[in-house]
Amino acid sequence: MYGPSKRTRRATAADVARLAGVSRSAVSRAFTKGTYLDAEKRERILLAAEEIGYRPNALAAGLQGQQSNLVAIFVGDMPNQYDKEAAASLATGLNAAGKWPIMIGGSDAVARAAASRVLSFPLEAMILRSGSLGADVAATCIKMGVPVISSGRIIEQDGVDNICVRNREGMREGVAHLIKGGCQRIAYIGGPSSFSSAPERRAGCLDALGGLELIAECEGLYTMESGYDAARALLKERRPDAFVCANDAMALGAMTYLREAGVCIPDDIALLGFDDIEMSGWPAFDLTTIRNPIDDMVAAITELLHRRAMDPAKEGEVILLDTKLVKRSSSRRLLPDR
Amino acid sequence: MYGPSKRTRRATAADVARLAGVSRSAVSRAFTKGTYLDAEKRERILLAAEEIGYRPNALAAGLQGQQSNLVAIFVGDMPNQYDKEAAASLATGLNAAGKWPIMIGGSDAVARAAASRVLSFPLEAMILRSGSLGADVAATCIKMGVPVISSGRIIEQDGVDNICVRNREGMREGVAHLIKGGCQRIAYIGGPSSFSSAPERRAGCLDALGGLELIAECEGLYTMESGYDAARALLKERRPDAFVCANDAMALGAMTYLREAGVCIPDDIALLGFDDIEMSGWPAFDLTTIRNPIDDMVAAITELLHRRAMDPAKEGEVILLDTKLVKRSSSRRLLPDR
DNA sequence: TTGAAAGCGTTACCAT
């Protein structure tokens, strides 16, 4: 039997037209809704198309001047769990919205080169999800006329849309919760200062402290391992009764160390994270944390994409997402929470 | 200023030609290496292009019949860590190889629909990385003339290239290592039978057992949580001295439960995983496991892509990857390992 | 070495 698998050339509208005995125009219309076309005829065309495995070539359609629906997502190395979850959800959310996410990632040099080359596509937007680098990539995109959406870090640049979580407010609420629960000797495990989220979260912690001061403090790498190490280092200091961590990965690392060290959580030391990654909700960890809402982030990006498509020349905007304090057992102390 | 009509058109070769005072053909040649073009002229063109932010439109170039360099990656829900790591590395590896990976994911219905729609692009290949579903997606692709590369699960279908790790041999080596270390009462925590890897790994375990029989056995979901639950259930059975887990996520879940239960690893119970995800190598876990080599997988896929491009009509092939036993402390028992 | 012109597969705009 002859079939498309034998064919080396891709089926075109002309092939379908020939097979169905109609014009190429009719084939095009059959695949576009809201066009005038005899119902029976459309049926016949669709059937013929199905038979030879035809569908409109997106390259040609995109060339035609329509929207390409192509979107690039620039992720860094995705060193921690949250980044991976966010990237996965973003890709999924985008293709639920009818967009095609092209992933760009890897170590700096490779990723940067790829990010530049991908601009040869008429992208609807470049989505930046990289903590540290990104600002220069953004500049290239803007120059090429490709809209930029920066997520997780605010890039002050003309025409760049930003979406960011309220790091400071979120952390403030979390630490306030610890204090209301009776914690007084708080140690802070911060993130790398190259990430804009790090100083913001730290500021939120200081806000909540009020008159209090941090018992101790150090800077981690947003990884579990660095949290583990940080906990060990900080435990030597004057006995803290709470560890506030700039993200969940470090908090879980710290938790692992504390358990090994025989420290009871939360009675000896309470623990607070930030992000609410999947693992944190798992009963064996049950970490109190501040939710960095991935679904809201994805929804906001989709919305931004839409608004930009409506008005390509609009001003860049900043969307701030609200966090949500998720109280779990790592902060559930004897003292009642109010 | 005057409204949305401010839209800036993307620069085209004609724009560059005008600016540099050359023909459109020359501009095209300037961006194609191995073409006849005066060096000084090429320089001038490239400069002009840089100035107005031009690069060849990949849509138009792809239409021309060249290779599109577009590749779709179909991932499932990526429920476990290994899937996420694999997907991230794959995307990165592909764009290091000059390919553009379009990610397709999400819950079954949405992902399936997207996978079908993405075929409107002249894809160089559809890469399937989904344990359970995928076979029917593969059929659609083949019908459309899009080559399929299945990773992690062998799809017996004309023209489908497969790449899979030697699950059985790997697990056999791992369990043999436990037995040499003195384990005799082995309990098995398996994966969901809908994944082809599950029965293979189990078979490898049985191979190594020789005359022995499993003390106990249950089926998990390849998630940490299911491993945790499985360990609790199995611990009630006649005291095992080893837990063999079908993947690392479950092994780490089991480890967490065992530690909570005060069981000493590996002295009371040894632990074996499969995959070697990042977390397993972290000192606080230090899980003995069988490496499911992501880098080799990515390299093989790139190679397969290349071979398929060379000969679109070639037979489908099966590449099997070797595992590597990674001995860590979760299996380091008193009895010397031979 | 260079420029003109012919496609590539669509969609959109014409007249029917």
Place this chain on the structure above:
DNA sequence: ATGGTAACGCTTTCAA
């Protein structure tokens, strides 16, 4: 409602 015919932006062939 329908078929013919311009674009769309590029690469490649063909003459020069």
